[in-house]
Amino acid sequence: MSADLLTLTRPDDWHLHLRDGAALAAVLPDTARQFARAIVMPNLKPPVTTAAQALAYRERILAARPTIGPGADFEPLMVLYLTDNTPPEEVQRAKAAGVLAFKLYPAGATTNSDAGVTDLRKCHATLEAMQREGLLLLIHGEVTDGDIDLFDREAVFIDRVLQPLRRDFPALKIVFEHITTREAAHYVRDAEGPIAATVTAHHLLYNRNAIFQGGLRPHYYCLPVLKRETHRLALVEAATSGSPRFFLGTDSAPHAAPLKEHAAACAGCYTALSALELYAEAFEAAGALDKLEGFASLHGPAFYGLPVNTGTVTLRREPWALPETLPFGETVLKPLRGGETLAWRLQVD
Numbered sequence: 100m101s102a103d104l105l106t107l108t109r110p111d112d113w114h115l116h117l118r119d120g121a122a123l124a125a126v127l128p129d130t131a132r133q134f135a136r137a138i139v140m141p142n143l144k145p146p147v148t149t150a151a152q153a154l155a156y157r158e159r160i161l162a163a164r165p166t167i168g169p170g171a172d173f174e175p176l177m178v179l180y181l182t183d184n185t186p187p188e189e190v191q192r193a194k195a196a197g198v199l200a201f202k203l204y205p206a207g208a209t210t211n212s213d214a215g216v217t218d219l220r221k222c223h224a225t226l227e228a229m230q231r232e233g234l235l236l237l238i239h240g241e242v243t244d245g246d247i248d249l250f251d252r253e254a255v256f257i258d259r260v261l262q263p264l265r266r267d268f269p270a271l272k273i274v275f276e277h278i279t280t281r282e283a284a285h286y287v288r289d290a291e292g293p294i295a296a297t298v299t300a301h302h303l304l305y306n307r308n309a310i311f312q313g314g315l316r317p318h319y320y321c322l323p324v325l326k327r328e329t330h331r332l333a334l335v336e337a338a339t340s341g342s343p344r345f346f347l348g349t350d351s352a353p354h355a356a357p358l359k360e361h362a363a364a365c366a367g368c369y370t371a372l373s374a375l376e377l378y379a380e381a382f383e384a385a386g387a388l389d390k391l392e393g394f395a396s397l398h399g400p401a402f403y404g405l406p407v408n409t410g411t412v413t414l415r416r417e418p419w420a421l422p423e424t425l426p427f428g429e430t431v432l433k434p435l436r437g438g439e440t441l442a443w444r445l446q447v448d
């Protein structure tokens with residue numbers, strides 16, 4: 100491996116928002132070019148709560164794939180949105196439909212989470228069925244109580260929700276999604292049992308100062324919100340440690356630019372177009388480019404019990420300007436770092 104050329108087994112994105120309709124058509128090629136597979140989040144309006152809806156959504160994703168060239172073989176991995184009323188029988192139907200996981204959104208925690216879970220005790224029988232059938236539980240790990248400081252919501256979630264959940268369901272495979280704190284990184288690192296975490300590129304690259312640098316910058320606003328530098332350093336340490344418990348999940352979350360540049364800006368960063376480039380930048384800054392392949396291509400499949408992809412992708416050290424805006428249906432999308440020059444460039448063979 101020369102320092103200017105980095106070849107990796109084809110990677111996957113274990114946390115992605117593709118949306119639907121014109122938005123789906125606009126963003127899917129970006130991900131399909133970078134990744135062989137992606138775990139597709141179910142927080143549509145209305146949410147994807149049944150196996151039948153997941154199958155229909157999967158068909159719409161397949162129909163939006165590029166027809167030839169890179170990305171034509173992209174495989175969406177489907178997830179159902181857990182609600183207070185998800186019946187345990189939906190777990191069997193999901194499994195039969197090839198759905199891999201359920202997603203826990205605490206009600207009100209993030210974008211399109213109104214139909215999420217108000218009290219996890221209501222889901223006991225369904226969680227039991229997931230544990231029995233081997234489906235994973237993916238978690239947006241923040242409490243929603245208005246009296247808890249926004250920056251503390253992830254750490255409080257570990258104590259109040261995650262620990263009791265793991266005591267009750269010790270064999271349930273859990274992915275703590277888009278972790279943002281030292282508490283979460285250390286909890287996952289030190290836990291016994293089947294728990295892993297995804298880490299986004301933006302949480303590896305930025306701390307909360309980025310949101311306020313030279314004015315309020317809504318394109319750096321996502322949930323869970325960026326934290327202070329000590330937390331970013333703990334995330335970098337976890338992601339570059341070589342531990343199979345940490346893997347790539349971009350949480351690329353497109354919102355139309357006017358809804359980001361808004362009095363009540365939507366939460367979410369669009370990173371799909373330059374995902375591997377951003378991760379390479381973060382790993383290189385940590386002197387850990389040799390750990391990128393495990394994080395991006397090997398640890399995720401191992402945790403999900405899926406085969407590693409065949410084929411490779413190559414990153415080349417080559418400055419290129421990320422476009423400031425991208426077409427997004429009838430509006431535009433502004434990628435994180437749009438208009439800036441990136442050091443690495445993905446070359447798809």
Ligand SMILES: NC(=O)N[C@@H](CC(=O)O)C(=O)O
Nearest residue numbers: 116209210321322352366367
């Ligand atoms: N991460 C975000 O800030 N937003 C995501 C939802 C989520 O992953 O929490 C979205 O769907 O826009």
Ligand SMILES: [Zn+2]
Nearest residue numbers: 209239322323
């Ligand atoms: Zn989330």
Ligand SMILES: [Zn+2]
Nearest residue numbers: 116140350352
């Ligand atoms: Zn997300």
